[in-house]
Amino acid sequence: MNLYDLLAGGFPADRSQPAFLMSDGAEVSYAELEAGAAQIAGHLRALGVKPGDRVGLQAEKSVDAVMIYLGVLKAGAVFLPLNSAYTRPEVDYFVHDAQPRVFVTDAQAFRAEADAADPLVKAIARAETDLAALIYTSGTTGRSKGAMLSHGALAENALALHKAWGFTPDDVLLHALPIFHVHGLFVALHCVFLSGAPMVWLPKFVDAEVMAGLxxxxxxxxxxxxxxxxxxxxxxxxxxxxxxxxxISGSAPLLESTFAEFEARTGMRILERYGMSEAVIITSNPLDGDRIPGSVGYPLPGVELRIGGDAETGVIEIKGPSVFSGYWEMPEKTAQEFTADGYFMTGDVGRQDPDGRVWISGRAKDLIISGGYNVYPKEIELVLDELAGVTESAVVGVPHPDFGEGVVAVVIAAKDHWGDEAAMIAECRRQLAPYKSPKRIVFVDELPRNAMGKVQKNLLRDRYGDLFKTG
Known part of the structure; x- marks a missing residue:
């Protein structure tokens, strides 16, 4: 099987139907999308790209970029998307590691080149275990690792999401996400293509364009x-x-206050889900049923999920056909990340209710050990985020001469609350055990985030690493 055939099998019978609704009123049909993918696949073959070769793309979001993605799949090659914001040294690392046969930096020009090629009519046959994409992780704990996602893994996840979220040809998706990341690339595009539905296609989130697109x-x-x-x-x-x-919300935790305010404003509950590069989507709140703030819902069909260790809270471990094959050219790292019985250790800490509902506490690497006690930042952040004047908080552990690690809260708050450090700490101590309560609170205008909105706690640990330093 080739993932391209599965996706194209969902295209509308009438290929003149729109696939992309552009903000300027123009439309791109499924026929144009299909023809573009065929031309690009033929062009790649003419350039010497063979099944299994990597094809890199670092370019701004565009319909041409989507055609390149589909063309790479159709040619049997492995798609390597890279953040358009990466610097030359960062790109050099990925190119050296992945060794792409072709690397595209101008999607429109590459698409124009492909017009002279003979289109590839029939997709190159691939096995379920053959690689379809190589997705590099964010690299916050060391050098980035290439997660190998097979045709079968991506197909399994796409079919599960398409069904779980009730997509039909009558849907229209507002797409304002980047497509170098699994959220905008796999989760969004695959659900739409399997439905033969159109997308409102926005390069990024711009208030006026999003409001018009809605x-x-x-x-x-x-x-x-x-x-x-x-x-x-x-x-x-x-x-x-x-x-x-x-x-639907994902890629970073949704604050319970945002969930509540959204429901109060619209009468609708946001559906939060949980995923990662190594498995795309793992759990989802139900389409029909309770969407509980703070919970990421239930494992998708086919996903086996358990909590590692004997404690109620621990590292989430998963197994199933949608889980990645391993890390590119890193067999030792791959072996370290899987249990003896084949479960992938996600690095996310959480718990699971008896009925299967999953709750995320944070990343295992963010666990703070203060005075010999385990402290989960999420528990403290939930308290802080409810305090008057606080918009958002991020809790980290930094070196402490007495406790090993001291709990530090970095808080976005209204300016008239910036002097309330002692009062906020006191309130935390009223709701939490003393060892969990922040020893310091730092006020900031914004938190450092990656491209998908996740707070980069490693940067906060670096920034405030000397906060308790003496002498």
Whole structure:
């Protein structure tokens, strides 16, 4: 099987139907998408790309970039998407590691080149275990690792999500996500293609364009920042959201306060899910049923999930056909990340209710050990985020001469609350054991984030590493 055939099998019978609705009113049909992918696949073959070869793409979001993705699949090659913001030294690392046969930096020019090629009519046959994509992790704990995702793994996940979220040809997806990341590339595109539905195609989140796009859409996928920006816009009213059937959030934790404010504003509950590069989507709150703030829902069909260790809270471990094959050219690292019975240790810490519902506490690498006690940052952040004036918090552990690690909270708060460090610490101590409560609170205007909105706690640990230093 080739993943391309599965996706193209969902395209509408009438290929003149739109696949992309552009912000300027133009449309790109499924026929144009299919033809572009065939031309690019033929061009890649003419360039000497063989099945299994890597093809890199570092370019701005565009329809041409999507055609390149589909063309790479059709040619039997391995798609290597890279963040368009990466610097030359960063790209040099990925190129050296992945050794792509072709590396594209201008999607439009590459698409134009392909017009002279003979189109590849039939997709190159691939086995389920053959690689379809190489996705590099963010590298916050060391050098980036290439997660190997097979045709079978991506197909399994796409089919599960398409069903779980109830996609039909009548849907229209608002797509304002980047496509160098699994969220915008696999989660969003695959659900749409399997439905033969159109997308409102936006290069990025721009308030006016998103508000206009919502009027044409039925589903929106976004990161939590998208929803806080919508809520900050007085034009985003209950009436503006009334025709939408689903808002989905992922890639970073959704604050419970955002969930509650969104429901109060629109009458709708955001559907939060949990995923990662190594498995795309792992759990999801239900389409029909309770979407509980703070929970990421239930494992998708086919995903076996358990909590490692004997404690109620521990590292989440997963197994199933949608899990990645391992890390590119890193057999020892791959072996370290899997248990003897084949479960991948995600590095995320959480718990699972008796009915299967999953809750995430944070990353194992973010665990703080203070005075010999385990401290989970999420527990403290939930308390801080409810305090007056606090918009968002991030809790980290930094070196402490007495406790090994001291708990530090980095807080975005209204300026008139910046002098409330002692009061906030006192309130935390009223709700938490003393060893969990922050020893210091630092006020900032913003938190460092990666491209998908996740707070980069490694940068905070570096920035405040000397906070308790003496002498």
């Amino acid at each position: 009027a044409k859409s039925t589903v929106m996928m976004g990161v939590p920042t998208f929803y806080t920006r919508l809520l900050a816009n007085p034009e985003f009213t209950r009436e503006r959201a009334a025709h939408m059937r689903l808002f």
